Amino acid sequence: MKTSRTALGGIALATAAALALAGCGGSDGESGGDGEMSDVTLMLNWYPYGEHAPFYYGVEQGIFEEHGINLEIQAGQGSTKTAQAVGQEQVDFGWADTPAVLANIDSGVAIHSVGVFLQTTPSAVQIFSDSGIETPEDLVGTTIAVSAGDAPTTVFPMYLEAVGLSESDVTQQNLDPAGKIAAMLSGQVDGLIGFAHDQGPTIQAESGREVSYLRYSDAGLNFFSNGLIAPDTTIADDPELVSAMAAATSEAFQAAADDPQAAVEAMDGKDPQMPEADVLQNQWEETILLLHTDATEGEAPGVTAAEDWENTLTLLSDAELISGEGSVEDYFDDSFAPGA
Structure with missing residues (x-):
């Protein structure tokens, strides 16, 4: 049964925030007649690289705008810092590696995964x-x-x-x-x-x-990697926004997988730390291979399988990366998967 689913370092998180990359696909006003736009910040796990092409492509193609989101993309400084910034509500959403997310939840950071998109570990x-x-x-x-x-x-x-x-x-x-x-x-x-x-x-x-x-x-060693995270307060107080962000991210990933070259071209000039275009292309094409497991092949990006979550928890517990005491629900809110 399905449930929802680098190389430079040492710079302070404040510098990453200063490198905020404003999405240019929306502005205050109406969105498809459904209401006013919401300004939303997303902190990546690192400086932009090919894996992040769907976010830029989704902005360029108006996918986030269609869901009422004026998306601002910010560079990150590692998944742990991103998870903590989301927990402290310094940003609205984060993009972070699942082992780091779960470890931070074990440490009391008030966040949940709301969709894993890299489901085969890189x-x-x-x-x-x-x-x-x-x-x-x-x-x-x-x-x-x-x-x-x-x-x-x-x-x-x-x-x-x-x-x-x-x-x-x-x-x-x-x-x-x-x-x-x-x-x-x-x-x-x-x-x-x-x-x-x-x-x-x-x-x-x-x-x-x-x-x-x-x-x-x-x-035979697979565990979840990068995905979308949200503060527990936002999940409780504004579930419609979380649903919109998860749905738009899923659509953007599918669109970017359908047209990898256009997706990477949408990243052009967006950040001085970004790799060259040919590297970005290779990175995104390698990322496409990671979007599903055997259990989720054919599903929309971000839809996860219960068995893959259980396998991830077991492996990370065996590796002592997480406590091993939590259940899937302690880490993941399945309310926001496409079609949920």
């Missing part, structure tokens, strides 16, 4: 295709860059176990996100742990070498 070991590393077994004796504390790194030992290896088979070098990419480009490490739809296209563009991925999901 977590992967990323290596150069000409490195000779073709299968998980080829990782024996390699040095892999990681970032301690993030979900892909924390789950890495589970990945190694799933493919028949042990932690001692691989040397892990702890670096920040920018340092991981630099180390791989310079040959100091054999690969890195991260999001295949983010770092991989960047590394490929900078090196001129093809990047391959050993995906956690191919080893």
